[in-house]
Amino acid sequence: MKKVLFVGNSHLGAIRRGWSETPAAWDGWDAEFFALPSTHFLSAELHSDGLFGVGHLGMSAKQAKKWANRINEKTDVSYQNADLIVHVGANLMANRMFPILSTYSIDGFLKNSGTKRMSMEAFKAFCTSVAQSNTEFGGWKTTGIPQIIAPRPRHIETALDELERFVSSDHLRALCKQSDLLARLFDLFEDIYIQQAQTSGWTYVRQPENTITSLGLTEPKYVSGAKILLGDDTAKSDFGHMNANYGGEMLNAIHAAVVARIGISSVTAA
């Protein structure tokens, strides 16, 4: 048997529930899960003894331990004996470009209502700098164990009804609702992360295409029946946490990457 260790934030819930339906592709793999709420997961550390878990320092360490115990019944998980580590729920940070999208026309990418112009080269450079400074990526320490990043799912399409909360520009809101602008923005960021992964020695797995609508967001069916980490139903206004079906789709995509890109082709061969 091989062992896959999934670590992540609240979005790990969907993966765990997807795993419980045991996708056939993962036959021969044992899985272990370790989750923390997003804010505490961000400050989680890989300690020198090979244990990954809550940081020992800082004001939030006590709170983090409390959450870790509540969710996992432990505060750390060992990287040792894992054949694969999957980090789940990283935020692309593409929304950080909304002020630019609200203000500028970008060559070949976006025609805006105002007069301001930005070159595609500058826009890509800015997206790249945001991606490179994203502490949810690339902060993983090299362990010699293959590591995969599985991003948090894009919001479901019905989130566009609530777009006023996030985007003040009427024009940009209309573009998000009526064009593939968000799809292209997310694709651009994913391309950057894939490139970044190649130079950093980890593997980025895109959100499966069949879970994404033409507007670039997640099919609403994947939110139905979703539960938060501790098992309660998600709130009505929660557009970001997905159900077991989504988890299953993501697990298939991760497994395909394990075979094609990392080269772990068969459990029995191990």
Add this chain to the structure above:
Amino acid sequence: MHSPYTDLEERAFWRSAVGARSALDTGDLYRAKFSISRRAKIATAGSCFAQHVGRSLRSAGLNVLDEEPVPGSIPDSEAQRYGYRLYSARYGNIYTTRQLLQLHKEAYGEISPESAVWEKDSRFYDAMRPSVEPNGLKTPELVAQHRQAHLAAVRDVYETADVVVFTFGLTEAWEHTKSKTVYPTAPGTIAGSYDANTFNFVNLDYNAIMRDFVEFRKRIKAIKKSVKFVITVSPVPLTATATGQHVEVATAYSKSVLRAVCGSLYERFSDVDYFPSYEIITSTNNRGAYFENNKRSVSTKGVQTAMGMFLGAHGFAGEPAQKSPAASSVPVRIAPPISAESNDVVCEDELLEAFSK
């Protein structure tokens, strides 16, 4: 016996004001001519030293205009590589008053610069600000479209500013012989190519520089009567001169002329204040301590000292910087305080180094 010097302050006498002053003691070199409100919308422009000025004002939480903003999540180094977050619009360095006036005229459609697009390796550059797109754009048409968009932002700066801070940098420039269009860099430095039949060197004299700035001031005041000006002379020596003189001699000439113009402007107009950054940095009292090893670039300490004096004189020293509004999700027009990560300035004229033997 009574002399006109009898009742003067100590700062009027070299012995007490300089001779007895310890090294790096900044002294009492500057007293603000008028007050600047914290809410005043400040526009910055000028030679590359002006980037330090803008950065310091932003860091102090002053209301520095940015009509072509990018979000605070973009690091300074990356934003500045594309000409953002350097000045109140993305015009790059404005080294001469001729260029300053020319931009105003162009912004309001009075002139159209000649040879405005330069080419290099099949990429196209805005000759008036060639460094803002380090790899150029795909077509000349795209350059023209970007320029029109930029000019709209420039007009917004003119029409919004309460205070214009301008740093006089150079007297030397390259111009299009027939049209008299001036450029911030010599053709062929970043892009384009030098043709002696098309372009010529010009060393602007006192009268020309004075005339240009007076005209610029008049135009700005025509938009908003209450606008005030803070002018400075860049203490950064010339990287290279095309006069045939030794570069040190040419620097002395250039800075002297600029300083003389600033002195005249200060005396002539009550709404023009002169801030002596040139004197603060180059004072013999400092023994060159405010320059880097190349004896040209102003050190961080030098910038802090000069700008500390400016902020102190205006009552802004020691106040916390405001929270960056650019980090919000809405477009903003006020520049965010700049982080300490990027204190480099973008100077096209440093490219001239590459041409030295």
